[in-house]
Amino acid sequence: MADVQLNLVVIRAADTERAARFYRVLGLDFVAHRHGSGPEHLACESGSAVFEIYPRRDDADSTAATRLGFRVARLNAVLDELRGAGVRVVSAAKASPWGRRAVVEDPDGHRVELTESEPGPAG
Numbered sequence: 001m002a003d004v005q006l007n008l009v010v011i012r013a014a015d016t017e018r019a020a021r022f023y024r025v026l027g028l029d030f031v032a033h034r035h036g037s038g039p040e041h042l043a044c045e046s047g048s049a050v051f052e053i054y055p056r057r058d059d060a061d062s063t064a065a066t067r068l069g070f071r072v073a074r075l076n077a078v079l080d081e082l083r084g085a086g087v088r089v090v091s092a093a094k095a096s097p098w099g100r101r102a103v104v105e106d107p108d109g110h111r112v113e114l115t116e117s118e119p120g121p122a123g
Contacts, residue, residue, distance in 0.1 A: 005048055005049075006049055007048060007049050007050065008049065008050050008052070009049060009050075009051050009052070009068070010052045010053075010054055010063070011051075011052070011053055011054070011063045011066060011068070011108070011110060012053075012054050012055065012056035012057075012061050012062060012063045012108070013053050013054070013055065013056055013107070013108045014055075014056050014107075014108055015107070016041065016042050016053045016054070016055055017042075018107050019042075019053050019106060019107055019108060020042050020053060021085075022082070022085070022087065022106045022107055023044070023051075023053070023106070025078060025081050025082055025085065026070050026072055026078060026114070027072065027073075028044045028046060028051065029044055030042040030043060030044045030053070031043055031044070033052070039054060039055050040055075041053060041054040041055065046070075056108070062108070062109075063108075063110065064108055064109035064110055066110055067110070067111045067112075067113065068106075068110055068111070068112045068113070069112070069113040069114075069115065070112065070113070070114055070115070071114075071115050071116075071117050072114050072115070072116060072117065073116070073117050074116070075093055075100055075101075075102060075114055075115075075116035076093065078114060079093060079102055079104070079114070082104055087104050087105065087106075088104065088105045089102060089103075089104050090103040090104060090105055090111060091103035093116075096115075098115055099115045099116050099117075099118060100115070100116040101113055101114060101115040101116070102114050
């Protein structure tokens with residue numbers, strides 16, 4: 001299984017631009033895409049994976065039960081900016097076996113786990 005890597009995550013949003021504003025605070029940069037006759041959506045490359053935000057067609061099309069996780073460089077700064085934008089913090093920042101982490105909720109109800117990057121070696 002060592003050859004298997006996650007390369008695509010797709011979520012659905014009622015308002016793709018509103019969702020993109022949330023994820024831009026984390027440092028993601030989106031471009032508009034359309035594949036064939038499919039809907040216009042937003043895409044971002046993050047490492048070896050592509051993260052896409054598609055428009056939600058109706059409530060049955062929701063991906064809100066999907067939990068996402070992102071590693072960020074400065075957790076407190078990201079949380080401050082998100083709080084300032086009215087984002088709900090589900091779980092405040094605290095130490096965990098995986099590093100300092102917090103959980104927030106994006107505009108469409110996705111729980112998003114934010115983990116602070118470990119500082120690199122002093123150089």
